């Protein structure tokens with residue numbers, strides 16, 4: 001079977017390598033270069049019940065709890081049960097995980113995990129180490145790779161996906177197209193995601209009519225350096241003992257949740273934003289108690305970057321703020337990656353498998369890519385239509401050419417479309433704290449904006465961002481109550497008769 005994988009993070013490369021090993025003819029298409037996507041930026045590790053005192057059942061419970069009960073238990077069981085094999089496959093691929101004094105894989109604690117269960121490589125460089133290992137395996141495999149090739153549209157025919165059209169017009173036929181382009185962090189003015197994270201796979205799937213779901217659930221990371229360019233300071237730093245302080249030095253996170261800094265990520269992110277608004281300055285992440293040696297050895301990437309910026313975090317608490325980090329929703333798939341369109345598959349952050357619920361548990365994303373990439377490859381030969389058509393699915397289809405209803409007033413008065421205007425609109429109105437008026441305004445403005453017909457990669461990204469933004473905003477407007485990362489502020493009371 002000819003398998004075309006679009007994207008080259010942990011999910012795409014795991015799929016490609018496994019499918020190649022199973023005898024398929026595999027080609028990988030990536031708009032940049034192998035290894036320049038989100039995976040390489042992941043500081044957190046890969047969660048799993050790898051040792052004594054833990055079990056897949058406990059990992060599943062934590063995943064469901066962090067996801068605010070919205071996760072799919074069947075998909076979550078597949079995720080946690082697959083962790084040990086996924087870790088072993090990465091070790092086989094050459095990833096060297098950090099070890100404890102007994103030689104076992106060292107297990108770190110991150111927020112909302114009830115026990116330490118996160119494996120790391122190179123301290124806080126897990127994503128980079130995994131990405132490098134998989135890219136090296138690709139080099140040795142003979143799999144065809146097209147870099148600087150931007151997949152723009154899916155080719156449809158006789159009820160199934162038959163390949164892709166690249167920006168510029170070239171077509172590539174395939175029996176199976178796998179979307180593995182990551183998330184859409186660049187919808188927002190402030191994000192931890194690298195520049196190319198523009199929702200490309202989700203946008204292509206939307207335009208082809210595939211079902212998407214849970215797009216209203218956007219995860220904001222609570223501890224991103226608030227001085228200069230956004231730079232992630234891993235949750236593992238709080239897992240190691242760092243704390244959040246307000247301007248008076250008080251640990252405010254316990255006001256929001258009994259687990260304080262290690263509460264689920266959505267709770268901590270909201271606490272950070274509210275405190276920053278209340279004191280009109282960023283909150284502080286205090287890691288001074290860990291000492292310079294620990295910070296250097298356990299978090300070498302963060303330590304080096306902070307020193308490069310002239311910050312000594314072993315002596316001074318650092319200002320932090322929230323930034324868009326991860327999209328829980330995406331293209332609806334079953335537990336093997338099949339979407340609602342025969343021939344079209346999705347995996348990793350692009351997919352909505354149901355494992356991440358309404359708020360992802362820390363370090364479950366590299367795991368999702370590794371586990372579901374392998375599952376997808378194994379499933380490629382199984383009949384598609386029978387499986388896809390028969391299962392019950394959340395079927396949320398979203399218009400990408402503007403809203404179909406005209407119940408809201410138009411977006412007259414909005415500034416013209418540009419990527420930065422879109423990112424500001426999403427940050428202000430479809431961000432971490434949402435309300436009716438802001439969501440309605442965002443939907444109106446997104447509806448009237450038009451992106452130019454894409455001729456360049458930047459224009460294709462803009463068009464994709466606009467399509468995904470419409471889907472995210474309309475999903476957020478449609479979910480009228482708060483759940484997980486989707487938080488709606490109560491309407492303000494109107495003062496009747498006020499002067």
Ligand code: SIN
Nearest residue numbers: 043044234235362363
């Ligand atoms: C982090 O290192 O804090 C991020 C890990 C993750 O997103 O799971």
